[in-house]
Amino acid sequence: MKHIAYAALLALTLTVASCGNGPRKELNKLLLELADADQTIDGNDWQKIAHFLDRNKPHFKEFYDHGQIDVDDVEDYISDFFEHRRPSKHIAFQGIGAKQPTFHIYVERSGSMAPYDSKDGDGSFRAAIMALQNNLPGTATIDSVGEKGYTNFQQIFDQILNRTNEDQVSILVTDLIYSVKDMQGVNPQRVFSEIEGMTNAVFKSEVKNKSMLVVRMMGSYNGPYYSYDNSVKPFAGRRPYYIIIVASNTNMVRLTHDATLRTFADMERMRGYDNMCLMTANDIYKPYYSLLLSNRDVRGRFRPERGQDTQIRSLTGVEPDRNSGDIQLALAVDLSHLLIDQRYLTDVSNYEVKADDDVRIKEIRKIEKADMTPAEKKYLGTATHIFVLQAASIGHGQEVEIKLLNRMPQWIGAASTDNDLTPDANTTFGLKYLLGGIYDSYNRNADDHYYFELELVLDR
Amino acid sequence: MKNAFCLGMGVFITLVFLLFPSWIFEAGYYETEFSNEMYNENLYLVVAVITAAVAWGGAALFYYVVNSVSFSRWYHWLLTLGVASVLTTVACYAYPNSVFSELGYDFSSQLVGFCLIDFLAAVALFVVASFAMRWWSSNCRHTPIPE
Numbered sequence: 001m002k003h004i005a006y007a008a009l010l011a012l013t014l015t016v017a018s019c020g021n022g023p024r025k026e027l028n029k030l031l032l033e034l035a036d037a038d039q040t041i042d043g044n045d046w047q048k049i050a051h052f053l054d055r056n057k058p059h060f061k062e063f064y065d066h067g068q069i070d071v072d073d074v075e076d077y078i079s080d081f082f083e084h085r086r087p088s089k090h091i092a093f094q095g096i097g098a099k100q101p102t103f104h105i106y107v108e109r110s111g112s113m114a115p116y117d118s119k120d121g122d123g124s125f126r127a128a129i130m131a132l133q134n135n136l137p138g139t140a141t142i143d144s145v146g147e148k149g150y151t152n153f154q155q156i157f158d159q160i161l162n163r164t165n166e167d168q169v170s171i172l173v174t175d176l177i178y179s180v181k182d183m184q185g186v187n188p189q190r191v192f193s194e195i196e197g198m199t200n201a202v203f204k205s206e207v208k209n210k211s212m213l214v215v216r217m218m219g220s221y222n223g224p225y226y227s228y229d230n231s232v233k234p235f236a237g238r239r240p241y242y243i244i245i246v247a248s249n250t251n252m253v254r255l256t257h258d259a260t261l262r263t264f265a266d267m268e269r270m271r272g273y274d275n276m277c278l279m280t281a282n283d284i285y286k287p288y289y290s291l292l293l294s295n296r297d298v299r300g301r302f303r304p305e306r307g308q309d310t311q312i313r314s315l316t317g318v319e320p321d322r323n324s325g326d327i328q329l330a331l332a333v334d335l336s337h338l339l340i341d342q343r344y345l346t347d348v349s350n351y352e353v354k355a356d357d358d359v360r361i362k363e364i365r366k367i368e369k370a371d372m373t374p375a376e377k378k379y380l381g382t383a384t385h386i387f388v389l390q391a392a393s394i395g396h397g398q399e400v401e402i403k404l405l406n407r408m409p410q411w412i413g414a415a416s417t418d419n420d421l422t423p424d425a426n427t428t429f430g431l432k433y434l435l436g437g438i439y440d441s442y443n444r445n446a447d448d449h450y451y452f453e454l455e456l457v458l459d460r
Numbered sequence: 461m462k463n464a465f466c467l468g469m470g471v472f473i474t475l476v477f478l479l480f481p482s483w484i485f486e487a488g489y490y491e492t493e494f495s496n497e498m499y500n501e502n503l504y505l506v507v508a509v510i511t512a513a514v515a516w517g518g519a520a521l522f523y524y525v526v527n528s529v530s531f532s533r534w535y536h537w538l539l540t541l542g543v544a545s546v547l548t549t550v551a552c553y554a555y556p557n558s559v560f561s562e563l564g565y566d567f568s569s570q571l572v573g574f575c576l577i578d579f580l581a582a583v584a585l586f587v588v589a590s591f592a593m594r595w596w597s598s599n600c601r602h603t604p605i606p607e
Contacts, residue, residue: 085500086496086500306486306490306495307495308492308496309496
């Protein structure tokens with residue numbers, strides 16, 4: 001009888017424990033609404049959570065320390081909650097508990113910048129700067145940097161990289177033409193060596209913590225052009241200039257994930273946008289991805305591994321198609337909210353696929369209406385593109401890793417010239433040495449040489 | 461000694477059932493979305509607790525509360541088993557269904573399949589509970605099979 005009483009007591013305890021605690025259930029429901037789909041808790045989400053906890057303070061005493069929310073405890077709870085659900089999810093926290101970053105816009109004031117803002121031009125340069133300022137939340141100050149006669153990039157980059165603190169985002173508008181104090185009769189090779197010295201001196205270990213986005217813009221240019229030997233030629237037409245954004249790795253991700261900053265971060269929509277390159281020493285992005293169970297690109301037979309919900313990342317029983325003799329899988333990936341040019345993102349050669357069998361990316365295409373069938377919608381989630389993966393066969397159970405490599409984009413080499421005695425509309429003097437040097441510094445200090453990684457499991 | 465062993469085994473089997481409910485139920489019935497939500501809402505445990513509690517409670521009622529000579533034949537025991545198992549099945553349909561309704565999900569057809577497995581589990585646990593506790597009953601220890 002004693003044992004029966006104990007068993008009944010245990011049953012009662014467990015039932016009461018699992019049925020009670022309404023506020024906790026409400027909190028869990030809120031977390032699912034905020035982070036189940038995008039797997040991210042950003043500043044806005046955090047405000048909602050903090051507000052909820054504040055309204056239900058007596059029920060969540062463990063999240064408060066001296067009357068203040070203990071951010072780490074709440075983060076741990078949220079991480080645990082999602083990790084112990086099916087399917088298990090890793091939640092990214094962006095700008096949680098931290099203040100909104102402050103923004104500083106710096107405009108280079110060397111003589112060669114004035115013609116971008118000439119009264120004879122189309123005003124695109126000024127419009128771009130105004131757009132930068134207006135699209136930022138709060139007020140952003142605009143300061144001039146550098147000297148009129150020459151550009152001391154060592155000082156400028158030191159300012160925006162090493163003296164930008166964690167809560168700051170620095171934005172530099174510049175033509176990126178390297179010049180030194182006395183350029184008369186200078187050999188271009190000397191300038192390139194100086195650039196190398198400068199990048200080595202400025203871009204050191206700090207690059208591990210900060211990311212740098214280089215946006216190439218095209219704007220009208222009417223006025224004198226100063227070549228590397230200080231000779232002056234008049235130039236009228238369009239010339240490239242650059243917007244450089246430096247922020248902590250966390251804030252760089254926050255730029256595109258925080259709803260209040262998205263307009264600012266939508267660089268590709270800016271008037272005069274040409275291309276961009278993100279330099280970072282970490283795999284800062286974690287995009288949404290899921291295999292689709294049926295799609296016009298799918299060939300072969302397979303079934304999802306048990307325990308997966310709306311994100312299918314593990315397949316079993318993968319067999320080639322009887323007609324074509326190969327396997328094709330459709331992987332839906334969210335390529336939005338990344339500060340990476342669409343051309344780079346959709347270029348198959350920028351991806352590395354690691355698998356025991358010969359799995360490769362055949363094509364990356366945008367999601368079309370035909371892909372959004374009612375049955376597949378739940379797997380598409382926030383995805384914007386479909387990666388068509390191809391393999392002859394899957395011999396045994398294996399992990400497939402797909403990485404977007406962090407490479408210096410080809411446009412940097414194409415947009416660089418070693419001789420600007422005759423200025424043109426496309427090239428910038430010594431650009432590949434300057435950006436190449438900065439890229440090499442990031443590469444040397446990189447923990448991961450890729451922007452993001454997608455992990456799949458395929459079994460026969 | 462044999463009686464204590466039977467009680468120990470009964471408790472052990474029930475604990476295994478309570479500790480690994482998702483494994484046991486999913487071995488019998490699995491449908492990705494439904495099973496994931498059962499797991500996420502902790503319903504496997506709730507269902508397991510209801511099933512175990514009703515099985516042990518029903519058996520205890522038969523052997524120690526009713527404990528009547530006039531209600532000690534095998535078919536009386538079978539009637540109790542049937543009532544307990546049906547009660548469990550109804551409860552294990554109603555509670556998850558109310559939770560899912562609250563969340564805006566409609567898993568009613570999947571719940572029917574799941575409840576069939578739960579019914580079998582309820583029958584099995586009632587048998588386990590009966591053989592674990594019957595030995596100390598003054599009037600029903602020979603039910604359903606004589607000692």
